[in-house]
Amino acid sequence: MKLVIDAGHGGYDSGAVGNGLEEKNLTLQIAQRVRDILLATYYVDIEMTRDSDVFVALSERANIANSYNADFFISFHINSGGGTGYEDYIYNGLPSGSSAAMKQAKMHEAVRTVLNQYGLQDRGAKTADYAVLRETAMDALLTETAFIDTTLDANLLKNQQFIEDLCQAYTKGIANIMGLSAKENPNPPAPDPQAIGVVNILGTNVNLRTGPSTSYSVIRQLNAPESYVVFNESNGWLDLGASQWIYYDPSYMQYIKYRNQDGSPIGVAEIRGTNINLRTGPSTSASVIRQLNAPESYVVYQYQNSWLDLGASQWIYYDPSYIKYTSY
Structure with missing residues (x-):
């Protein structure tokens, strides 16, 4: 069975932004984690539309899936617009009772437990005329995990346990949709990095670097009121994940640890x-x-x-x- 996983946005297209978060980073994190769990647990071939912070046009994403002759396509997104909750979409040009609609119902069933656990609203199964749904030759599903510009939802998106639980649910939904066979002796997927705290940027033009030293390249500047989860500390430097580091100076940032061991x-x-x-x-x-x-x-x-x-x-x-x- 062949699956294409699409991490929405990327490169100069950040997608939705809010509460110190960018959609393109969250969708890539979710897409890569779902891939890793699937490959460790099930017999499935997977193609990613992107596996790094690069821009890929919408039609090209569909072309990747069509050229790969995929059996199923899933696109991960983060919502915005002041609402709250989870929703997913299939193409609105399909007849009622389509195979895509049945697959959508299976994903909803898998995700519902996590929504209930974290008190996140289920906004329902929907349809839309999105390019990645319309131009893919196979059944396709697009998920909107939560609202990046709503405090409740953004706090969940910063919670690595929520992200992990949702990725596990997405994996279960995909396995049920595609009828994947579980490996007899699966290799446990590498653990998702666990956040140890959150840093709030209070100043301007804070250098984000590729490593924990001023000798590393500057990726971009961070500015108030951005916030980021922290995964590690090293000699006064904070690891924001994906080889992104900032030097911790309490005069222009606030670092809150989740707890001490x-x-x-x-x-x-x-x-x-x-x-x-x-x-x-x-x-x-x-x-x-x-x-x-x-x-x-x-x-x-x-x-x-x-x-x-x-x-x-x-x-x-x-x-x-x-x-x-x-x-x-």
Whole structure:
């Protein structure tokens, strides 16, 4: 069986942007991870429309799939426009009850568990006249994972466990759609890099380099208010993934670790506002314990999806407008 995986956008076409994220980077991350899991687990031949940060025209993506004589085509995208949730598309020129629609239903079934787990809205199975759906000779599906310009969705897109769980669901959906045979002794796929924190850019023209040294080439400049997940630290440098590094200087950036392995504090939160809800968990659905008020201060033990853990099952939502956070 032959599959073509399409990472939307790329090169000078960044796709949607928001909350310090770029669609082209997320779609490539998802496409490569899905490929790696599939190749490690199932018997399948895979062609990528792009495997790096390059621009590929829409018709060329379809041509790649048609020339490869693929059995199925999937295109990964990230949504924008102020909404929230997941949705997917097949070509709107197909008759009702088409084989593409049945495959779309199988993907929806695979993804639904992850949507429920993370509280992400299911916006439904849809149709559209997109070029990669219209010009591909085989059944094709386009997914819109979440909205890059909505805070809730963007926080999930920055959560590497969410990305991993969704890639596993996409893999399961593809395997069911294509009827792939599982390998008897599969090689476990290489683990997806786990993020260790998030860095918020507070200044301008911060050099992003290809390695942890000023001797490495500058890729581009970063500017406030961009934010990026961090995968590693090396001699004062932060690894943003895909061979992208910045030097950590607290005078023009804020770095928040997710946690320390030994359970020690990662920073301190100073309350600058009034009636800040202290909750029993990292969610507005968790019970309110009491309200915090300036000038109270608390040590922080972990950072999770914009929530700060003050220890003993006590959490506050981190909003810089009324909380000052300082990392250790």
